[in-house]
Amino acid sequence: MSKPEALFRGPIPGENYTSDVRNYPWHRPPDLVEYDEIVDYAFDKLTNEDNIHKMLALLGAGLDVSTLVGIAHLQNISRGKYSIDMALLTAGPIARLIQIHCEQNGVTVDMGIKEPNPPVTKDDVLRAMGLIDAEGNEISEEEIVEQAASPVEDLGQPPEEEGLMSMSTEPATQEEQDEMLGVPLMPSEEEEEVIV
16 A cells, blocks of 8 residues: 555544444443542452452562552553543552552562652752852852953854855855846846847
8 A cells, every 4th residue: 555545544534423432431431430439449459369469479570559550540441440530539549558568568669759859959049049159168249240240252253164054254246146036147248149
């Protein structure tokens, strides 16, 4: 199949509105809609003996808790158990339950939550303002004034290079300007005699 034909093999815009919305479980209303129902359902599933062993095996192999909770929620959403919104709301208690099970069974786990940026300190602000140096020593007012009064380094003249993008110091001739603007060149008198 050629590329142009492949472009036209996709769904027609709006085709999804003509299909039966009951085709997939996530197109129907969820089975569980209350927060407490969803947490109880998840707790029942996680306290099942088989599921505890599977969960501990995955976490012992290096999977973090947030990924495991995400996988469980994805499965339940795809089965139509609850909505995406409720999955987000219940992720915290479920992750905490998993952490408690792991602590009881002696499995150390990574929660999968990255530490936030450290808080900004007074030294960070003073360093950004240029009032202290990298070691934390104060910069005197005279040094600040001296730095501000020092001239900026001369960047020098552009290199004398020839090329397409090199900067020219001379203005373009009238012929070059006409050529750049697309103005047709007038034939000289000699060329006119040859043409006629």
